[in-house]
Amino acid sequence: MMVGIVGKPNVGKSTFFSAATLAPAEIANYPFTTIKPNRGVGYVRSPCVCREFNVKDNPVNSLCINGMRLIPVELIDCAGLVPGAWQGRGLGNQFLDEIRKADALIHIIDASGATDLEGRVLKPGAHDPLEDVKFLEVEITMWLVNILKRDWAKLARTVESGGKDLLSSLEERLSGLTIKRSHIFEAVRATGLNPEKPASWSEEEFVAFVDNLRQIAKPMLIVANKIDLPHAEENLERLKNLNYMVVPCCAEAELALRRAAEKELISYTPGDCNFKINNPEKLTAAQIKALETIREKILLKYGSTGVQEAINTAFFKLLNMIVVYPVEDIEHLTDHQGRVLPDAYLVPYGTTAREFAYMIHTELGDTFIYAVEAREKKRIGENHVLKDRDVISIVSAKKRA
Ligand SMILES: Nc1nc2c(ncn2[C@@H]2O[C@H](COP(=O)(O)OP(=O)(O)O)[C@@H](O)[C@H]2O)c(=O)[nH]1
Ligand SMILES: [Mg+2]
Structure with a gap:
């Protein structure tokens, strides 16, 4: 599953994308890298089951930071769209070639109305961002x-x-x-x-x-970006009256926080509602002031910068994905190497136990006998539909290689 970041020029798509794909400091050497200049790996965030089961985990395909699982997902920073793109205007053809591949769209909007339909800079409040929604649909x-x-x-x-x-x-x-x-x-x-x-x-x-098909095949959410600028707040309320999920956002703040966290100047997990300054003496007065402004004007007011929330909303609400943890040993929650809760899979809601086995390994699906769910320690059959944050062990006829 892949999510496209779309919108007209100058609304903050690339800022959002850079922030979303900047890996947390804990994994500076993590093997996920940018795929192409405009394709990258971001993360969905889900409360890890390690706390509930009271274990120390050893994540392999994902990360666990302070009890939050961060599971990699693919994002595309699409070219800016201008009116008439469908007829090939601007980077229209490139844009359309990119959204071809997307399963869902995050529509970034300049909620302050400081950019016209073509992306030219205006004073905040000069443009009505509701027009941007209609324009992209068309x-x-x-x-x-x-x-x-x-x-x-x-x-x-x-x-x-x-x-x-x-x-x-x-x-x-x-x-x-x-x-x-x-x-x-x-x-x-x-x-x-x-x-x-x-x-x-x-x-x-x-x-x-065709319009219906677009809504179903390319479900979309609205990110009301530049929420820090004048007029954004009143436009946010108006955007909420449209038929979309709307996430208030300050992409620039998220980028600043992730960069500061990367240098270990602050402790901050993407999506958090707050951060901690580690060594105030390493920061200039201006840097501290900038960080405190983000804390006060964005985090405390809106609960987060909105970048992580937008990605979570795209995968969990628009695409109805759930998180499932496969393990071999249901008592110790380990794989065959003894690693605790190594993997977290992002799968569509409706996935059955057997389908899940197939996602792990074709042979595991072919030789599936039954599965065991870790909370109730109960056997489940092949057609059992998995739930979000299930921990599942699959019992098969053949031992996996
Ligand atoms: N005030 C404010 N400016 C932002 C925010 N996000 C991006 N910008 C600025 O908007 C301009 C366009 O951003 P960019 O990411 O290049 O937009 P794109 O053309 O949509 O990819 C840049 O000057 C950014 O610094 C934000 O949340 N608040
Ligand atoms: Mg850009």
Whole structure:
């Protein structure tokens, strides 16, 4: 699963991306590196089960900082979008090539209204950020409309002559855009259009269908960035009236905190509502003042800088992912090397015990007999649906290599 960071130019996408992908100091030598200039590894944050089970863990595929599991996820910093991108304006084609791969979108907005639709700098309050929401919806929908329109007539004829059903035709057509069969199915149902008679859909119905498909296949949340600037707070309240989850954010503050934490000047875990200055004597008066302003104006007021919350919301709420810990020894919660709670997997809600076994290893799925859940120490069958923060041991017919 991959999440795209989108929006018009100059709203703070790259600042958000840099902050989100700056690895915590504890793992300076961690093997996760930037994949491409605009692709990187961020983290979702989930309370680790180590505290509840009262064990000291040895994380391998993830990190555990002060009882918080940080699990790596992939982020894309998409090119800035300007009106008309779907027709190839600006970096339109590059942008669209990037959101092709995204399962969900984080729409960064300059909540202070200090940038126009093209990203030019204005005074705070000069632009209405609600317009940006509409604009991005239109751009992405029109891009999809454009792709589908090219051979819609032909596709519709084939469907109506019984050649191939609509779901299969569209699935094939949209497979490169991270749009799944289930998304298409849902969009057909939501619009109430007849999937057997696509040639009879009006232009308006066709666009409504595509717009629905966009909402389902590319779910989006709004990050009200630059919350530190004038007018941002009142715009935040207005943004909350739209049909989106909205996270107030100061990407610049998160970047400053992570950089200070990287140098061990402060103790701060991404997503925390506070930080501790380690050695005040190593900081200038101006640096201390800047940090205290962040504490007072952002952290204490909004509960966090919003960067971590946005990533968590994207993966846990938009994409409905849960965290599952596989172990071999259910008594000691260890793997075959004796490491305690080594891995935390991010899996879709609805994953069954057997599907989970397949995610770990094909052979483990093939030879699955049953699983054991660590809290109740109960056996669970192959079709048992896993819950968030479950600790699971899989018993299989063959010992894993
Ligand atoms: N006041 C304020 N400025 C920010 C914030 N985030 C980013 N910026 C500034 O906004 C400008 C554009 O940021 P950038 O990340 O390059 O935007 P992008 O074009 O969307 O990638 C830069 O001058 C940033 O320092 C924020 O939370 N508050
Ligand atoms: Mg940028």
